[in-house]
Amino acid sequence: MEAQSNVDEAPKQRTKHKGKHDKDKPWDDPSIDHWKVEKFDPSWNETGMLEVSSFSTIFPQYREKYLQDVWPTVKAALREHGIACELNLVEGTMTVSTTRKTRDPYIIVKSRDLIKLLSRSVPAPQAIKILDDEMQCDIIKIGNLVRNKARFVKRRQHLLGPNNSTLKALEILTGCYILVQGNTVASMGSFKGLKQVRRIVEDCIQNKMHPIYHIKILMMKKELAKDPTLENENWDRFLPQFKKKNVQKKKGKGKEKKPYTPFPPPQQPSKIDQQLETGEYFLSEEKKSAKKWQEKEVKQAEKSAENKRKREAAFIPPEEPVMQGHKSSTDDKTDVNAMAQSLKQKAKEIVKQKNVKNLDPQAYIAGSEAPPSKKKMKKSKS
Known part of the structure; x- marks a missing residue:
């Protein structure tokens, strides 16, 4: 029994090392969360x-x-x-x-x-x-990432998306507040979320990756985090790999090289020289203002006439479309004449048919006496 008790006590004894600080510290307790930020x-x-x-x-x-x-x-x-x-x-x-x-x-x-x-x-x-x-902030400067102003505005709009839909999706997935204002992007949230936001913003402005692809990756990471079996594994095999495609652009016509001349170009006339040529330099201030007013009235009259012409253009009836295969006027006249002749022939045929119906068959029989006419009848009566 004594030997068995000595065996049980042996593993409990701690191995001694040289040094005076090799004793348990109060913060070595595994129940303590060292990353927690206490108030x-x-x-x-x-x-x-x-x-x-x-x-x-x-x-x-x-x-x-x-x-x-x-x-x-x-x-x-x-x-x-x-x-x-x-x-x-x-x-x-x-x-x-x-x-x-x-x-x-x-x-x-x-x-x-x-x-x-x-x-x-x-x-x-x-x-x-x-x-x-627990709240941190990060201000990302994006004004110096792109030189072209139009290109910068277009890429900044990619962060916002239609009706700020892309920005709202980024705020939900990263858990940060994001505000795009001028040449800066202000974000508020945790350190992890701020790191993601900075990477997304810089990739978008530098045209490395569109925010939509980052949103897809964040959504997949959110789903993978729910599986405890994949907690200590590499997620690269599950995430999509987006490759940037270099679309060949049409080469524009380059500037034509002018022949080299060692002499400088002729000096352009100054404003005073132009006034001396036209004689405006010697006019008084009143005449100059009157001339400017006259030129302004002429331009105004031309502009009003052009606007009036545009307004009246709405009331001009459109030209009727010409039907394809339409016959000319000569063809119409010939068709009318032919139709009239055919109608006359038909009328003659109808009259002939009526005469045939009214014929007396006895007139065509040999030996038969013709019936006395109406005139003879009248004479005999008289």
Whole structure:
């Protein structure tokens, strides 16, 4: 029994190593989540801040009226954390600074992000959420990624999509608030979501991948995360691989090279030279203004005449389409004459048929006496 008890106690004894710090620490408990962000407790910093820290940022003029309206709300939200704020409408700046009541050292950085978001057209109720410990923000500058202005506007529209549908889908899948404004994209959310948003925005503006493909990949990742068996596996074999296709563009006609001449081009006449040639340079101010007014009236009359012609064009009846295979007038006349002759012939035939019906058969029989006519009858009576 004693030997068996010694065997049981042997594995419980811990192997000793050289060193004085090889003992269990209170934070080595597996039940502790080391990645959890705990809410700040004011008792951790009872003395407050030793020095005053402040941040300031400028805002555009069109935001002045809105900021003036929502500033009491912003001020009340910052007062809860012991931060003083100031809105300077003369210089167009917003300033936040620590006070004696400030306990959280990191809240001043959160306040700096708050005024930065407010200056970039983020609504105040949404921007105030940045003061929470779990909420972070990222401002992505996209203005310097593309040089061509028209191309930049077109690619920025790809982020929004029709009726902002693409932007809403990205917000749902990444769990972040996204605002596309001017040359920047402001986003708010977790670190993981902000990393995804930055990659999607940069790929879209640099024309590496359309946001729709990123949305498909995020949806598939969301479905794969539900399966616990695939938790520790590589998901690349499940995700679609989109290859960029280089479409050959039609080569435009290049500029024709002019023959090289060592002499510079002739100097173009200045505005004063043109006025000297026309004689306008020597006219008085009244005559110049009268001439300009006359030219303006002539242009106005031409424009009004053109507008009148366009209005009257709506009342002009359209030309009737000519039927194909239509006969000419000579053909019509010949057809009418032929029809008239055929009708005459038919009328003659009808008259002949009537005469045949009225014939007396006795007149054609030999030896038969013709019936006395009406004239003879009258004579005999007389």
